Amino acid sequence: MRCYLHAFLLCVVLTLCSLLYVFSQLASTLEDRDEGGVKEQGTAGRSGPDTGHFLRKKPGLTGREEDLDRCKSLSVSYWNPYWRLPADVCGVNCLLETTLRERSGSAISEHRDEVSHLAMVACGPRLEETLTMLKSAVLFSKKPLHFYVFAEDNLHDSFRSALNSWPRRVLNKFKFTIYPITFPKDNANEWKKLFKPCASQRLFLPLILKEVDSLLYVDTDILFLRPVEDIWALLSQFNSSQLAAMAPEHEEPRTGWYNRFARHPYYGKTGINSGVMLMNMTRLRQTFLKNDMTAFELRWEEILMPLLQKYKLNITWGDQDLLNIIFHHNPESLYVFPCQWNYRPDHCIYGSNCQEAEQEGVFILHGNRGVYHDDKQPAFRAVYEAIQKYQFGENMEGSLLQPLEASLEATRHTYCGRASHLFTKCLKQSIMSVHRDITQSR
Numbered sequence: 001m002r003c004y005l006h007a008f009l010l011c012v013v014l015t016l017c018s019l020l021y022v023f024s025q026l027a028s029t030l031e032d033r034d035e036g037g038v039k040e041q042g043t044a045g046r047s048g049p050d051t052g053h054f055l056r057k058k059p060g061l062t063g064r065e066e067d068l069d070r071c072k073s074l075s076v077s078y079w080n081p082y083w084r085l086p087a088d089v090c091g092v093n094c095l096l097e098t099t100l101r102e103r104s105g106s107a108i109s110e111h112r113d114e115v116s117h118l119a120m121v122a123c124g125p126r127l128e129e130t131l132t133m134l135k136s137a138v139l140f141s142k143k144p145l146h147f148y149v150f151a152e153d154n155l156h157d158s159f160r161s162a163l164n165s166w167p168r169r170v171l172n173k174f175k176f177t178i179y180p181i182t183f184p185k186d187n188a189n190e191w192k193k194l195f196k197p198c199a200s201q202r203l204f205l206p207l208i209l210k211e212v213d214s215l216l217y218v219d220t221d222i223l224f225l226r227p228v229e230d231i232w233a234l235l236s237q238f239n240s241s242q243l244a245a246m247a248p249e250h251e252e253p254r255t256g257w258y259n260r261f262a263r264h265p266y267y268g269k270t271g272i273n274s275g276v277m278l279m280n281m282t283r284l285r286q287t288f289l290k291n292d293m294t295a296f297e298l299r300w301e302e303i304l305m306p307l308l309q310k311y312k313l314n315i316t317w318g319d320q321d322l323l324n325i326i327f328h329h330n331p332e333s334l335y336v337f338p339c340q341w342n343y344r345p346d347h348c349i350y351g352s353n354c355q356e357a358e359q360e361g362v363f364i365l366h367g368n369r370g371v372y373h374d375d376k377q378p379a380f381r382a383v384y385e386a387i388q389k390y391q392f393g394e395n396m397e398g399s400l401l402q403p404l405e406a407s408l409e410a411t412r413h414t415y416c417g418r419a420s421h422l423f424t425k426c427l428k429q430s431i432m433s434v435h436r437d438i439t440q441s442r
């Protein structure tokens with residue numbers, strides 16, 4: 001009799017355990033979706049995307065430090081369905097987490113330390129803008145960063161001393177390397193002239209940074225409103241033929257530039273924008289690319305010059321046009337991410353047309369055409385100035401978010417100003433998440 005009772009109890013316990021597991025799974029998937037997708041890290045950098053996917057499904061191996069910590073300090077009843085949990089509590093089972101964490105501690109710490117590599121090219125009067133962009137990168141990121149700063153020689157000292165003047169606590173989060181602008185010897189002048197001075201440097205990054213596996217290239221006029229590691233995580237979603245990721249140039253074909261004016265091939269319906277460009281450079285260096293110049297396929301290093309020669313009279317936006325031509329012929333090599341990762345005035349100037357941003361907010365703001373520095377789009381300028389004025393160490397809610405919300409309020413006479421709640425939506429979450437970490441580490 002006692003034996004039956006034991007068996008029965010065992011059954012009950014097992015059932016409860018499996019229920020608990022299902023709930024925790026459900027809750028964590030739902031939470032991820034709420035936060036707008038890619039929060040997790042795969043095993044990028046060490047093994048292929050497929051293994052990454054497999055690992056991501058297991059709780060405790062997701063590398064989400066924040067969740068682990070949150071669970072630790074709050075007691076949650078697991079029998080509460082996910083929708084009854086307080087907003088700031090993850091529905092992940094802590095017991096399970098803890099045991100898994102102990103067993104796979106090394107795996108987690110490796111994820112925690114995965115570095116996001118960020119490159120930019122700064123020429124002319126772009127020093128302050130670049131520093132503001134870098135500030136936005138370190139403010140919200142929790143994982144380590146490596147900056148590859150390509151700059152004209154006369155800016156090197158200013159960059160070095162500005163970055164080194166940041167507080168020690170901030171400096172611990174990143175490394176940086178400063179490089180001169182270099183072009184292939186034979187055609188240096190032709191490349192320098194292309195588009196804005198120095199912009200075409202980015203095409204050569206896979207050849208210059210030979211030892212770097214993957215890189216996020218950004219224009220200096222972008223601002224991160226979300227941790228850098230979140231866009232970095234998209235690398236692990238590449239399928240086997242994808243080697244770069246960018247956002248569409250336009251959402252709305254009626255106002256698109258490429259589909260109305262381009263005198264060269266371009267990617268997809270409206271072309272792609274290269275202001276935020278994620279690259280697996282290992283693949284970029286290895287892959288042979290189809291093209292309309294030779295009957296055979298060419299490597300990255302071989303394709304650029306013939307392309308420039310053929311199209312130089314027909315291109316308007318310089319190296320971005322060349323990238324459009326390349327991915328027109330190799331569409332399977334491009335991963336297209338949604339507009340909220342590269343949100344420009346085009347997305348709101350005549351009314352909001354970036355659907356993903358409508359839902360989840362803007363992740364990366366791109367103030368192209370100088371809108372951070374003139375009065376054409378005051379909402380963009382307000383975000384830039386709020387981050388620029390913020391001093392490390394101040395309370396981000398009081399000294400960044402609140403002043404920003406106040407100045408955005410004053411831009412509501414513009415279309416972009418009316419969409420500006422999208423600018424702060426994700427920013428608010430990023431700031432709260434950093435705050436949570438700070439309070440917990442005390």
Ligand SMILES: *[C@@H]1O[C@H](CO)[C@@H](O)[C@H](O)[C@H]1NC(C)=O
Nearest residue numbers: 044045046214235280282283
């Ligand atoms: C880039 O691609 C190479 C070759 O396919 C792969 O080994 C590497 O893990 C990839 N890097 C990332 C960060 O996914």
Ligand SMILES: *[C@@H]1O[C@H](CO)[C@@H](O)[C@H](O)[C@H]1NC(C)=O
Nearest residue numbers: 262263264265310311313314
């Ligand atoms: C450049 O544009 C002209 C005019 O539209 C077109 O006739 C020509 O074929 C284009 N050149 C190339 C290489 O596509």
Ligand SMILES: *[C@@H]1O[C@H](CO)[C@@H](O)[C@H](O)[C@H]1NC(C)=O
Nearest residue numbers: 239240241242331332333334
């Ligand atoms: C990778 O995804 C792209 C875009 O969806 C697709 O065109 C391509 O065929 C895929 N490649 C493989 C190997 O599945």
